[in-house]
Amino acid sequence: MPAMLEVEGLSFRYPESRRKAVSDFGLRVEEGEIVVLAGPSGCGKSTLLRAVNGLVPHMYSGDYSGDVRVAGRSVKATDMRELAQTVGFLFQNPENQIFMFSVERDVAFGLENLGVPRPEMRARVDEALRLLGVEPLAQRAPHELSDGQKQRVALAGVIAMRPKLVILDEPTSLLDPKTASELVGLVARLRKELGTTFLIVEHRLDLLVGVADRMVVMSEGRKVLDGTPADVLLGEEAEGYGVAVPSITRLQKALAREGLVSGSRVMTSAELAAAVEGPGGI
Template structure:
């Protein structure tokens, strides 16, 4: 699969800030991947996301070194209107991403800004609502939606721009466990059906590790770990970066210290049970 995101020696410092928020980040994202981006608060995750969709440097000026290339275009050179069709960014609070008075009109917001013809907007809106299962909500006003529905509507607004890459900034932080796991299934669905690549900043690792192809850990503006979730989570250093390792993986590490070596690193209790059963046999 081709490379979708190519970040080379990216360093960024906000205007009038002495400290570099990002230093020499190197990252390659292939098409179709689902990547978890983790790290303690203030490690530069949000800044990196904004560098990927162009808010940095287009909206936030500062010292910008290195380069970010998305689908062959230089983020620095292209206007936001072009970038918005390549990269969609879903922010933490869905409330502040729904502008219009009805769900349908809000999904149409992006395509309207691109000055697409009316029939094209209509078909994008209908298709997106069908994909995300929110057709019954079409005429609802934002204040008539639950938190989970708001999250879906906000995501629909992003998907209607037909981006290749969708970035989610802590998408489950305001959701209850059930709605959160529904959102994760939706991510998987969009990934397999539309081939959308995802970069997800997330603290609830137990939900996402199952479908993630990679996990990247940042600390103090640098990329410190990058690999398969099982590799990253079984790395001894991971705890030092404030990442809560799923209990199945933690148990694996504990067992390894006791001399019980399992064949694979389990990410979920079901995997662990499976392997323990095999040992017993």
């Protein structure tokens, strides 16, 4: 069985650039996994996502070697229209993805392009609106919505296409903390209800610790860490690679070094408080 995503020995250099944006990169993501990709600005995260949805090499030409396969099909050998039926992609700024007169038309846009028959389109749009909790907004004009609502509508449009793999590039960067954690809750729910696989570039790792199966860290185009959130965030190397280890996790590490809490899994602030206050705690 092919994995949902297989990246093998991928290197890519933009024509204007001297160094490779992605360098000898390998990654395997199984169906239904939620994988977070982190690393400092310019390390190649967005380029890697472009190599998954086909923008690299179909829209961005450059020196490309290695292979990327989605559900067993090579991205470089598959046209983007076909890839779009398997890989859903949310831009960082939802404004780029929302342009119709009503939310409903927006969510239907990708399906209309594919020529999906009307009754099926209706059913898929309704399901996506329901899953994202934006049914009451169906007749509203997209420009009237808040940033969080726009982000949900854009994600509904992605989900209506029933992609097996969804890639998100800093999806919470425009959102306040509450809306951002709601979006993360939706990711978990879509994985549970539809079995969707996610590859998410995100700096706010504290939000994703609870839902991510794996964290992958990139540095200068290469993969440098790949493991569970506990492996990566509680290990000694992440901060050296410029990963924003959540402050509560840094506190946990400091307490673990003193032997005051366990250092084997990432704790929430409530768990950490309970552990230090509990029997044997401080």
